[in-house]
Amino acid sequence: MPDQPHEFVDEVLSVIANRGVSIALAVHPEVGVGLAVAVPPPEGPSIHDPAPTADSSGHDPEHEVRSFAFAADETTSIAILRAIENAIRPRWVLWSADTAVALTRAGLRLATCWDIAAVHRLLHGGWRADPALVWATTHDLALDTLPDPARTTGPDLFSQLTAETAEGQAPPSLSDGHLDPSWVAERWHESPRNLAMWATSALRVEGAQQRDLARSQEPERYAATARAESATALLCAEMTVDGLPLDSTVATALIATTVGVRPTNEFEAAAARTERDATVLRHLPDHILAGARPDLRSPGQVKSILRSVGIEVPDTRAWRLEPLRDLHPIIPALLEWRRIERVSTTYGYAWLDEHVGADDRLRGSWSTSDGAAGRMTASAGLHNLPTEMRVAVLAESGHVFVRADLGQIEPRVLAAVSGDDSLTRATADADMYQPVAERLSVDRATAKVAVLGAMYGQTTGHGAAALRGLRANYPVAMRYLEDADRAGQVGRELRTFGGRRIRMDQLNVEGMTDQQARARSAAQGRYARNATVQGAAAELFKLWAVTVRARGREMDARIVLCLHDELLVHVRSEVSSAATQLVAECLQEAARRWAPVTGVRFLADISVLDRWGDAKD
DNA sequence: TGCGGCTATTG
């Protein structure tokens, strides 16, 4: 047992010589490092084993799992991992992206990984992907017998069993096969030895996921998606830690022009609120104001006060009130109040205080995929920052943003995943709605609405006539969408092009009227129809992003924002043209790897900016 | 206290 970090590294590397091998990792800042790796036996494959059968881990049964443990503080742990990373660049197997966030915070940015949770979400859909569930799924255990972590009394309940496993290499599982909940909660980091066993469990799960991918409908493509998802988890960890450069002075000024100067205490804040409400309430007759003051934040009360001035509306959404502007002065006053109230509550001083650090970085947490079609998600308003606020997103001194967005990504992706030759030919045009319009003998706007309507499942309105034209001219693509729609309507399982499972388990029509059930079924159809396109677009986008991350490392290009079809890369000013070229090349590389045969053209609009808000669309 | 509904923002 080595007691110096470099001896430990040497021992690990003496066992793992080849680059790119999978090493499972469990790490804790106060405990140390645990590693596990599958290695071939030293004498080579044995010849006397008559019929080697793949075990549940999915790894070659000839391979022996070796585990390593080292007690260390956080700094030493990071140094060890960095030495191994630099020597052989392994594919680090992680239980989840939490580990990647912790390592990134500590200054270690891994090149590649296998994110067990992300791969689980890819293969099985849904959001939950904790070790207990993933373990049970990969071991074909019944999910209804999953131990409830909340009701577990701790180690004492299973002390005999865990004492036994602590001596050997067996993963910490119960007699029924489920992961021991006390390990999931606490015990995994009680000692370096436990970390090594926890890593061993992770390695078995990774092997099982590889096995499941190998047996899937499209083994190579789905496995490629799993690797890209894992790399995306590393990118998300970095965006979570780094944040988005934001000039808080500019942001503060913007907020001030809308809601006024920052209140210095609760009293001032309340007074400003009352004053704001009064700009609307003064348009009301006295007898309404005589009772309790109406609450403008309550949609029901807004409806009643509008009724009191003779305006009857089914709801009070802005788009519905907008045409009624001239009917009564309270309408424009209310719309303006809503705009200001919105800034005040969601993108005001509280938002600034909570999410923007002293280093002028806006930080939210990023996740690799939502629970549905697989797009990335972000909190802290990173994905829905009002366009006016984007002028505050400012590159650091000596830096610029390279901003790139994919043009017409969803219809191009539809052409690729459906394999529609006619639609693929249309993608040769930089504006693919133009050739579609010519083919349908309609104007461009109509063609665009029709194509989008087909992907969203719209069946009524102006696009309806053009929809028939689409079916006649692009039958393969339209059939692809209609097949997905039908599957969704009856709750049949569906996967995106890259293999993401689209869950359809919310088919609960109990207690519904026939009409409600039909509406639900139609909604699921639209959902499924769109998820195949939106999900596949997300797969291409993520592959593009992680390619930029990998290739941009040398010039220290940092992706600071991902917005479904848009990338914002923060780079030193002197490499801006190299970075621009890189982003363009990475798109072509990603497209080639994602859909190597279809010949669909993908394009990006790329510009160099100081401020995100200077982007021209 | 938790959750559905309403509203607003984005792609």
Added chain:
DNA sequence: CACAATAGCCGCAG
């Protein structure tokens, strides 16, 4: 108000 997301507030059930 087609498809998706996050977020804040209100009203109501438990």
